[in-house]
Amino acid sequence: MRRLFCFLFLFPVFQKSQAHTWLNWNAQKDTSEISEVDQQLLRGRLKTLLKKQGVRDSLNTSNIETLPLVSITQMLKGQIAGLYVQEATGEPGAPKNMILRGLGSPVFETKDAVNVQPTVYINGIPIARDNNFTYSIQQYQFNRIGPATDNFAGLDLSVVESIEVIKDPIVLAKLGPLAANGAIWILTKPGKEGKREISFDAYVGLATKPAVTPVNAQYENLFRSTFYNKYGTASDRLNYPGYLSDSTNINYYGPANWNEEYYKVTPIYGGNLGIRGGGDRANFAFMGGYMKNASSADKTNIERYNALFNVNMAPFKWFNFGTTVNASRSLRDRNRSLRDRFGEAAYVPDLSIPISPNKEMYGQYLDIYKRALDNNSVNMLNLLVNLDLYLLPNLKFNTNLGIDYSEGSRQAFFPGSLMETNNYMSGYFGFNERLTFNNSLNYNFTLQQQHKFNFILGSNYTQDLYRYHYARAYDGPNDFIKVNVVDGDPNSGDYLKPIGGLYVNRWTNREDFRLHSFFLSGMYSWKDKLDVNAVLRYDGSSTMQPDSRWLMTPAFSAKYHLINPEEHAVMDNLNIKASWARIGKPIFTSKYAVGPNYTADLNWGSEKSLVSYNGFAVASRPYSEGWVGYDIKWPYTDHTEIMLDGSMLDKRLNFAIAAYQKKDVNQLANMPIPAEYGYSGQIVNGMTVQNRGIDLDLNINVLSNPEGLQWNTALNLNWNQNKLTALPNDKQELKINNRLLRVGEAVDKFWLYENEGIYNTETDIPVRNGQKLQFDGVDFAAGDPIWKDQNGDFKIDDKDRVLKGNAMPKLVGGFNNQFKFKGFDLNMQWYFAVGQKALNQRASTKYDFINTENTNSLDGIREVFHWQQDVDITKYPTYNPWSPIVSYRVDQDLFLENASFLKLRALSVGYDLAQLNSIKDKMKTIRRAYVYLSGTNLLTISKFSGTDPELIDFNGYYTGYGLPMSPIVTMGIKLDL
Numbered sequence: 001m002r003r004l005f006c007f008l009f010l011f012p013v014f015q016k017s018q019a020h021t022w023l024n025w026n027a028q029k030d031t032s033e034i035s036e037v038d039q040q041l042l043r044g045r046l047k048t049l050l051k052k053q054g055v056r057d058s059l060n061t062s063n064i065e066t067l068p069l070v071s072i073t074q075m076l077k078g079q080i081a082g083l084y085v086q087e088a089t090g091e092p093g094a095p096k097n098m099i100l101r102g103l104g105s106p107v108f109e110t111k112d113a114v115n116v117q118p119t120v121y122i123n124g125i126p127i128a129r130d131n132n133f134t135y136s137i138q139q140y141q142f143n144r145i146g147p148a149t150d151n152f153a154g155l156d157l158s159v160v161e162s163i164e165v166i167k168d169p170i171v172l173a174k175l176g177p178l179a180a181n182g183a184i185w186i187l188t189k190p191g192k193e194g195k196r197e198i199s200f201d202a203y204v205g206l207a208t209k210p211a212v213t214p215v216n217a218q219y220e221n222l223f224r225s226t227f228y229n230k231y232g233t234a235s236d237r238l239n240y241p242g243y244l245s246d247s248t249n250i251n252y253y254g255p256a257n258w259n260e261e262y263y264k265v266t267p268i269y270g271g272n273l274g275i276r277g278g279g280d281r282a283n284f285a286f287m288g289g290y291m292k293n294a295s296s297a298d299k300t301n302i303e304r305y306n307a308l309f310n311v312n313m314a315p316f317k318w319f320n321f322g323t324t325v326n327a328s329r330s331l332r333d334r335n336r337s338l339r340d341r342f343g344e345a346a347y348v349p350d351l352s353i354p355i356s357p358n359k360e361m362y363g364q365y366l367d368i369y370k371r372a373l374d375n376n377s378v379n380m381l382n383l384l385v386n387l388d389l390y391l392l393p394n395l396k397f398n399t400n401l402g403i404d405y406s407e408g409s410r411q412a413f414f415p416g417s418l419m420e421t422n423n424y425m426s427g428y429f430g431f432n433e434r435l436t437f438n439n440s441l442n443y444n445f446t447l448q449q450q451h452k453f454n455f456i457l458g459s460n461y462t463q464d465l466y467r468y469h470y471a472r473a474y475d476g477p478n479d480f481i482k483v484n485v486v487d488g489d490p491n492s493g494d495y496l497k498p499i500g501g502l503y504v505n506r507w508t509n510r511e512d513f514r515l516h517s518f519f520l521s522g523m524y525s526w527k528d529k530l531d532v533n534a535v536l537r538y539d540g541s542s543t544m545q546p547d548s549r550w551l552m553t554p555a556f557s558a559k560y561h562l563i564n565p566e567e568h569a570v571m572d573n574l575n576i577k578a579s580w581a582r583i584g585k586p587i588f589t590s591k592y593a594v595g596p597n598y599t600a601d602l603n604w605g606s607e608k609s610l611v612s613y614n615g616f617a618v619a620s621r622p623y624s625e626g627w628v629g630y631d632i633k634w635p636y637t638d639h640t641e642i643m644l645d646g647s648m649l650d651k652r653l654n655f656a657i658a659a660y661q662k663k664d665v666n667q668l669a670n671m672p673i674p675a676e677y678g679y680s681g682q683i684v685n686g687m688t689v690q691n692r693g694i695d696l697d698l699n700i701n702v703l704s705n706p707e708g709l710q711w712n713t714a715l716n717l718n719w720n721q722n723k724l725t726a727l728p729n730d731k732q733e734l735k736i737n738n739r740l741l742r743v744g745e746a747v748d749k750f751w752l753y754e755n756e757g758i759y760n761t762e763t764d765i766p767v768r769n770g771q772k773l774q775f776d777g778v779d780f781a782a783g784d785p786i787w788k789d790q791n792g793d794f795k796i797d798d799k800d801r802v803l804k805g806n807a808m809p810k811l812v813g814g815f816n817n818q819f820k821f822k823g824f825d826l827n828m829q830w831y832f833a834v835g836q837k838a839l840n841q842r843a844s845t846k847y848d849f850i851n852t853e854n855t856n857s858l859d860g861i862r863e864v865f866h867w868q869q870d871v872d873i874t875k876y877p878t879y880n881p882w883s884p885i886v887s888y889r890v891d892q893d894l895f896l897e898n899a900s901f902l903k904l905r906a907l908s909v910g911y912d913l914a915q916l917n918s919i920k921d922k923m924k925t926i927r928r929a930y931v932y933l934s935g936t937n938l939l940t941i942s943k944f945s946g947t948d949p950e951l952i953d954f955n956g957y958y959t960g961y962g963l964p965m966s967p968i969v970t971m972g973i974k975l976d977l
Contacts, residue, residue, distance in 0.1 A: 191283025
């Protein structure tokens with residue numbers, strides 16, 4: 001923090017006007033005057049310059065400016081070919097996943113999802129991602145400890161000038177290892193030359209309630225009675241749950257109206273005010289805003305305050321500089337589910353009596369919950385200072401310093417009345433701090449007016465610091481002490497003994513990452529016909545071992561202009577481009593950098609937070625994380641792309657089609673070793689994942705009469721297929737928990753038993769040599785499922801499980817239409833994903849009630865929202881739930897469903913009042929007075945039996961815990977003066 005405040009003090013608040021200038025291959029500078037390039041920058045025409053780099057995937061912000069979106073991920077969903085957004089819950093501010101051109105590595109755990117996401121750059125600063133090291137102390141990983149807020153929810157759309165999704169290999173190579181998974185390039189609004197402009201927008205809306213069918217104990221009793229009547233013994237009936245056995249208990253057999261308390265029509269609102277202005281030598285912009293977004297479920301919401309301030313200056317012909325500051329503060333009210341609460345507390349309660357489905361009883365529970373405390377806040381700051389020096393007519397030096405800082409805190413307290421008399425409190429504070437320092441020397445020249453050359457020599461330095469402090473405690477003296485306060489001298493023995501006599505467990509950890517890079521790039525252009533680019537990088541990382549700390553990577557591309565406008569009557573232009581780049585993949589944990597090491601790791605079983613023995617700190621080998629040896633090398637990714645793009649019919653039809661291959665090579669994996677070593681495995685290089693696919697962008701101006709009806713339609717498609725091509729040590733298979741990786745197969749496939757029916761009687765069970773068919777050594781019995789014996793060895797085990805279904809869609813796209821007529825406009829957005837499957841764990845849990853409610857696991861918790869008809873009970877056979885083979889286990893294709901969907905994501909209509917003649921004549925200072933009405937999440941078409949096919953976890957499992965994506969209706973105004 002001290003370093004951060006020093007930077008804020010030393011550097012005044014101004015804007016980076018040219019964060020992307022070092023990407024600009026074609027920059028031409030004449031020191032005798034401010035060139036057109038600089039004037040474009042000062043005027044804010046930044047998107048045009050980026051498109052000169054071949055970056056076609058630009059978000060049309062006019063499509064989403066009327067939608068109440070919280071995060072960058074929501075802004076991009078369905079808008080860009082190749083970018084898939086996973087939104088597993090409608091809870092405002094909850095983390096979401098972005099995947100660009102397929103999975104680069106398997107995603108089996110929550111922390112794996114972070115490793116496959118593209119990097120987001122704001123004004124050239126790569127946003128520091130959440131570090132995974134907090135998961136090492138979490139027993140349950142439903143959420144990351146702390147506020148668990150979306151890392152990209154701190155930027156408001158009103159301050160955004162442009163958003164580009166960078167997939168071009170040559171541009172990614174210039175960005176370096178941080179962009180190995182792709183990049184999202186965001187530029188905020190700069191100052192504006194000319195007359196001062198004032199903008200204001202505000203909106204109000206309602207998050208509406210979803211339609212649900214609540215049920216009570218009578219429904220559950222009828223559901224279970226089928227199993228008890230067919231398979232239950234007298235002992236089983238004696239152990240029938242008490243809340244179901246007494247039909248006179250109105251708390252469970254009374255009205256099932258919990259939904260009236262759980263779901264509420266909830267208001268949302270927001271507003272922003274901005275001012276921009278300046279001259280040809282200096283300009284400025286200031287914007288500030290507030291937003292409150294909410295779900296109609298469980299009183300969840302997020303509030304955000306944001307501010308942007310920047311200044312651009314060119315005091316001399318040879319000297320330009322600018323700075324930007326973008327800051328935000330987010331406050332989030334999280335869900336009140338039992339699973340998340342007990343997961344935070346690492347505590348399994350008595351699961352025999354669930355929450356009542358009755359509104360009054362549930363209301364009493366909520367009254368008790370009011371004594372709880374759950375404060376979640378995130379502060380974010382993004383600052384960059386940029387300097388340009390024009391040393392010679394064709395020689396420019398650029399330097400910039402960037403800081404990205406985010407801090408999150410959570411104060412949680414749950415009273416004893418919610419925790420079986422044992423109250424609980426926890427406190428978390430953590431931060432991500434990233435500093436970047438970039439320098440480049442740009443030289444260009446022209447020979448004979450036909451040959452143009454540009455060379456850039458540069459260096460990039462990135463330094464990250466991740467840190468957290470976490471404490472939790474149980475069984476305090478009363479329910480009035482809600483925040484942990486320590487007392488006494490830090491040097492004394494009772495320092496960690498808080499007021500009131502409550503003892504606290506504490507954890508603190510830090511992770512450092514430093515990346516230093518040098519690069520040389522060159523561009524050659526001939527007659528505006530041929531463009532050739534090349535990049536050579538030399539990257540060094542502090543998290544790599546000393547003998548492999550540095551990695552040399554090349555990249556090159558060639559683009560040929562097949563048709564120019566003057567050469568063809570129909571085609572305006574047609575280009576073909578081929579690119580290839582090798583980019584190092586950074587490792588953000590330092591535990592591999594020193595080889596074999598010791599750690600404070602005393603984990604055993606499912607307990608992941610033991611760091612001491614009998615109160616004494618102990619260092620041990622990292623047995624649970626795997627053996628770390630020597631000879632660990634840089635992983636890297638090879639990007640290959642061939643793209644054909646152009647336009648025709650006087651640019652009324654624009655298209656781009658790209659075939660790509662992304663190969664993530666030499667990745668680390670935890671490979672099995674003999675059990676007597678004690679380690680979970682050995683960390684070694686050698687895993688390779690390949691993604692191949694096609695991106696298609698099509699934009700058509702169907703009608704373009706400026707005085708009449710205008711119609712623009714845009715379609716984006718991505719087809720992608722991933723495949724595991726290699727495992728370390730030439731292994732062909734690797735088992736990871738309940739999933740299997742097999743060379744030649746996709747990394748997102750499920751590993752399942754194939755279901756072929758039911759053994760209705762004992763005579764149906766196959767017998768060989770007097771021995772019944774067995775499952776892992778247990779005889780099948782009547783009422784058990786028939787699982788296919790794939791290898792014919794007359795026993796069912798892991799060898800009979802097959803890889804089946806993909807958690808990732810094979811085809812993803814968006815279809816947008818915009819109609820305009822004079823001052824009116826109508827926007828319609830469709831979003832679809834096809835070819836993905838989901839395992840319905842919610843159905844598995846409901847049917848496997850015997851095991852889930854009688855084991856020491858949070859899977860047996862019955863939430864209040866489970867009192868609804870959210871499982872299609874007509875599609876599953878009646879197996880014996882008491883069977884020792886666990887008939888309703890989730891890892892069978894009985895629960896595998898088609899999760900493809902088509903959604904009407906948004907519909908909006910608006911009118912620009914400034915088009916009225918009365919306003920034009922009387923209020924000439926009004927440039928725009930746009931009023932609108934919009935709706936989001938309006939329609940879903942799918943065969944999926946769950947509530948929503950999007951509410952599926954990153955790993956393809958549907959648990960039923962994702963809050964619904966509430967249909968939201970908003971109305972607002974955008975005023976530009």
